[in-house]
Amino acid sequence: MIDPSMYHLLCNEIETQCKILAENLIKLEREGSDKQLLESSMRAAHSIKGASKIVNLDPIVHLAHTMEDWMVKKQTQKEIQIGEIEVLLQAVDFLSQLARVSLQDLNDWIQQHLPFLQRLIDQINGNLSRDTSIKELAVEGVIGSTAIESVLRMTPQKLNQIMGLVTESLVESRWLYPFTEHLEKMKREIQNTIKSFDQLKISAKSTLSPKTSEHHLSDIQKDLYDIGANLEQRLYELREFTHHYSHLSDRLYNEVVESRFRPFADGTESFPRMVRDLAKQLGKKAHLQIEGESTLVDREVIEKLEAPLTHLLRNAIDHGIEFPEERKKQGKAEEGTITLRADHHGGMLSITLSDDGKGVDLDRLRKILIQKKIVDPEMAYQLPDSELAEFLFIPALSTSMQVSEISGRGVGLDVVRHFVQEVGGKIRIMFEPGRGTTFHLLLPVALSLIHALVVTISKELYAFPLGGISRTEMIDPDKIVSVNGAITFHCGEEEVPLVFAWELLGLARPVEKNEKICIIFLEDQTKQYGLIVDRFISEKTVSVLKIDPRLGNIEHVSSSAIMEDGLPLFILNPENILTSMIEHKEKNIKKKKVLVVDDSSSMRELVSEVLEKNGYEIDTAVNGLDGWNALQEYGHYDLVISDVNMPRLDGIRFVTAIKNDSLFQHIPVIMISYSESEEDRSKGLQAGAKIYLGKSTLTPEILLTAVVEALL
Amino acid sequence: MNVSSFVFRLGSRWFSCSTSLVKEVVGQKPVIQIPHKTNAILRGVVNINGELQLCVSLHQLLGIKQLMWNQYNRIVVIAKKGEIWAFAAEEIQGTLACDYNQIHPFSFESSHSISNYLLGTILFEEKEVNVLDEELLLSSLRRSLTV
Numbered sequence: 071m072i073d074p075s076m077y078h079l080l081c082n083e084i085e086t087q088c089k090i091l092a093e094n095l096i097k098l099e100r101e102g103s104d105k106q107l108l109e110s111s112m113r114a115a116h117s118i119k120g121a122s123k124i125v126n127l128d129p130i131v132h133l134a135h136t137m138e139d140w141m142v143k144k145q146t147q148k149e150i151q152i153g154e155i156e157v158l159l160q161a162v163d164f165l166s167q168l169a170r171v172s173l174q175d176l177n178d179w180i181q182q183h184l185p186f187l188q189r190l191i192d193q194i195n196g197n198l199s200r201d202t203s204i205k206e207l208a209v210e211g212v213i214g215s216t217a218i219e220s221v222l223r224m225t226p227q228k229l230n231q232i233m234g235l236v237t238e239s240l241v242e243s244r245w246l247y248p249f250t251e252h253l254e255k256m257k258r259e260i261q262n263t264i265k266s267f268d269q270l271k272i273s274a275k276s277t278l279s280p281k282t283s284e285h286h287l288s289d290i291q292k293d294l295y296d297i298g299a300n301l302e303q304r305l306y307e308l309r310e311f312t313h314h315y316s317h318l319s320d321r322l323y324n325e326v327v328e329s330r331f332r333p334f335a336d337g338t339e340s341f342p343r344m345v346r347d348l349a350k351q352l353g354k355k356a357h358l359q360i361e362g363e364s365t366l367v368d369r370e371v372i373e374k375l376e377a378p379l380t381h382l383l384r385n386a387i388d389h390g391i392e393f394p395e396e397r398k399k400q401g402k403a404e405e406g407t408i409t410l411r412a413d414h415h416g417g418m419l420s421i422t423l424s425d426d427g428k429g430v431d432l433d434r435l436r437k438i439l440i441q442k443k444i445v446d447p448e449m450a451y452q453l454p455d456s457e458l459a460e461f462l463f464i465p466a467l468s469t470s471m472q473v474s475e476i477s478g479r480g481v482g483l484d485v486v487r488h489f490v491q492e493v494g495g496k497i498r499i500m501f502e503p504g505r506g507t508t509f510h511l512l513l514p515v516a517l518s519l520i521h522a523l524v525v526t527i528s529k530e531l532y533a534f535p536l537g538g539i540s541r542t543e544m545i546d547p548d549k550i551v552s553v554n555g556a557i558t559f560h561c562g563e564e565e566v567p568l569v570f571a572w573e574l575l576g577l578a579r580p581v582e583k584n585e586k587i588c589i590i591f592l593e594d595q596t597k598q599y600g601l602i603v604d605r606f607i608s609e610k611t612v613s614v615l616k617i618d619p620r621l622g623n624i625e626h627v628s629s630s631a632i633m634e635d636g637l638p639l640f641i642l643n644p645e646n647i648l649t650s651m652i653e654h655k656e657k658n659i660k661k662k663k664v665l666v667v668d669d670s671s672s673m674r675e676l677v678s679e680v681l682e683k684n685g686y687e688i689d690t691a692v693n694g695l696d697g698w699n700a701l702q703e704y705g706h707y708d709l710v711i712s713d714v715n716m717p718r719l720d721g722i723r724f725v726t727a728i729k730n731d732s733l734f735q736h737i738p739v740i741m742i743s744y745s746e747s748e749e750d751r752s753k754g755l756q757a758g759a760k761i762y763l764g765k766s767t768l769t770p771e772i773l774l775t776a777v778v779e780a781l782l
Numbered sequence: 783m784n785v786s787s788f789v790f791r792l793g794s795r796w797f798s799c800s801t802s803l804v805k806e807v808v809g810q811k812p813v814i815q816i817p818h819k820t821n822a823i824l825r826g827v828v829n830i831n832g833e834l835q836l837c838v839s840l841h842q843l844l845g846i847k848q849l850m851w852n853q854y855n856r857i858v859v860i861a862k863k864g865e866i867w868a869f870a871a872e873e874i875q876g877t878l879a880c881d882y883n884q885i886h887p888f889s890f891e892s893s894h895s896i897s898n899y900l901l902g903t904i905l906f907e908e909k910e911v912n913v914l915d916e917e918l919l920l921s922s923l924r925r926s927l928t929v
Contacts, residue, residue, distance in 0.1 A: 576818045
């Protein structure tokens with residue numbers, strides 16, 4: 071039996087080496103035989119062989135050995151034949167898949183794949199024609215893969231740096247204890263001085279000679295001087311400490327924030343292979359060039375970028391890059407180049423993906439826009455090209471422009487744009503017909519940090535991400551026009567609908583009136599909307615905190631943050647707010663609210679689940695007393711479902727109390743009990759239950775029928 | 783049966799809960815509203831050691847008149863199985879050993895009554911201390927999320 075921790079190491083090793091192998095193989099295919107590449111590949115295969123040997127995985131040892139042999143052979147034999155790389159890539163895929171198989175399923179998995187493995191080995195050795203079985207492995211569900219816990223990798227060096235700073239911070243903070251004692255001592259000294267002063271005051275009137283008085287006074291004066299000098303010294307120390315400590319905190323904070331960063335290359339490993347495979351499949355030639363691989367990117371951004379970038383790459387190959395003959399005719403190189411580039415730009419992460427293909431077919435776009443009645447014909451020909459291209463991001467369009475097997479998988483550019491907006495970034499498309507298309511994504515450097523405009527709404531602070539703001543303006547109140555209860559603002563030709571932020575967020579109307587009205591403008595493709603806030607405070611970079619999951623999704627809010635002074639605030643969700651403003655009034659269908667009272671948690675969950683699935687809103691209570699409290703706290707239940715035997719307050723007394731209370735007696739009650747005897751049934755009904763059900767015969771259907779009946 | 787209890791004051795009444803429920807006590811802090819979610823019981827969120835915790839009003843839940851706030855008010859953070867709540871209290875007495883056998887249980891009151899949230903009362907240093915029923919308390923607080 072393989073030791074689990076050893077297996078974990080093996081999987082890690084395979085994964086690391088496979089990345090190297092895949093990268094090298096693609097380079098070998100493109101650039102031809104290369105001694106260095108072959109050597110590095112040989113080492114990678116050798117490492118896999120060594121690691122598999124430790125755990126006695128003979129079939130894998132065999133495969134790795136064969137791969138290693140191939141690399142050695144090619145170092146002298148030079149020429150790489152068509153199809154050879156393909157087979158080796160298959161072997162890499164096979165190994166990568168193996169690394170994702172859980173230990174308990176490993177044996178079965180290998181047994182199952184032995185014939186395939188043997189064919190792979192034969193093919194690498196050149197003993198079999200290559201066209202058989204190539205596609206067999208394709209994409210197969212990984213067996214028994216367990217959900218991988220999200221883990222944050224950190225280099226020991228980074229952790230040590232952070233540890234060092236934390237230790238320093240700990241030591242520094244200890245300084246405060248003696249400091250407090252110094253101050254305490256000083257306080258006592260001042261108290262003593264005050265005492266002597268008071269005594270002097272009293273005795274000066276009666277007994278003391280002027281000379282003694284003077285003597286005492288100069289004593290007090292001396293004490294005061296001493297205290298003053300002492301205080302000066304302490305103040306100096308405190309100032310030093312404050313300076314030092316805030317510097318230390320900043321360093322610690324930055325280190326922690328930075329520990330979340332990874333080089334851009336971490337998120338792009340799979341792309342060269344994907345571009346190669348896809349181009350091949352389409353009969354095109356394309357090559358991916360990645361620039362700015364060392365650019366540091368928040369690991370969360372890296373993870374989230376994968377899907378949209380994959381989509382853009384597919385798009386570029388499928389729609390951008392032309393077929394080799396066509397490219398040749400136009401005087402371009404047969405092989406198309408796609409460039410993916412990451413760098414930091416003005417505090418943002420800038421990602422550009424450009425291809426040297428044919429650009430956007432504007433005529434076709436116009437036709438579709440007109441055909442789909444999104445734009446009228448006249449407008450379609452008046453709009454500048456750049457604005458026309460923006461329509462590519464509309465959901466209805468991005469799918470119909472791209473119906474093909476590769477990129478038309480029901481996800482269009484709107485998905486890419488959605489991602490960008492979700493993280494508070496911007497996306498632009500630029501193209502030159504015949505020369506190529508460029509997508510430019512401007513994203514926040516870290517999702518954990520958001521650049522936002524801090525405003526007050528209903529007297530409390532809110533952060534509005536800058537990415538979602540088209541502009542802000544402070545206007546005079548008389549510029550706002552009210553028509554049929556809706557307010558608007560004339561902005562040039564355009565009439566901009568306005569909404570009060572406090573109203574949208576369900577907060578209290580602010581009492582204080584401002585001389586100027588502060589408006590945040592948001593826009594979708596065609597129109598502007600204005601959100602009225604109380605005040606603009608300042609632009610800030612805030613560090614994002616997750617919201618308590620118990621709160622679920624909060625409408626119009628994306629996350630929360632804490633300001634420098636410790637004050638919490640919520641970060642608003644511009645996309646969500648814009649949608650609400652466009653739809654204007656949300657549909658508000660009130661769900662029926664049911665209180666489920668049972669001391670058995672499984673019963674509570676069961677009943678709640680059935681009812682929630684059928685559109686009821688549920689509150690639960692753990693016994694009759696808790697049920698009674700729920701009624702007192704909330705009151706407006708449409709139905710109560712109660713157990714009979716419960717601690718604290720049983721069902722019969724609970725229902726009797728409901729039926730004796732003028733506020734609640736109208737609420738129908740269903741009782742559910744284990745006891746189905748006639749006697750108990752009539753007790754329940756007598757207490758005031760409308761329906762009495764037996765637990766042993768309860769089915770979701772019976773429950774639902776009873777609920778509908780009780781609510782009639 | 784002696785149980786270590788945490789004793790605090792809400793308005794003019796004394797309450798206790800098991801000490802193991804209390805995570806920490808901090809000074810007064812601003813509570814900010816949660817859009818669309820804040821209600822009479824769920825007051826908002828409060829910053830406790832750099833994390834935002836849900837803040838509830840036990841005064842409101844138990845129908846107790848809140849006295850004038852002063853600087854000595856404290857925020858009590860309670861936690862059970864990872865479920866954390868913060869609430870404000872006027873005064874913290876500290877912890878004491880409560881003999882649960884001495885609890886005077888209440889009978890059910892068919893009204894919105896403090897006694898319906900209690901195991902009973904106990905006499906301590908001539909103070910009548912209301913012993914909270916944690917199960918009832920937490921269940922009520924959970925409901926405040928769906929109002």
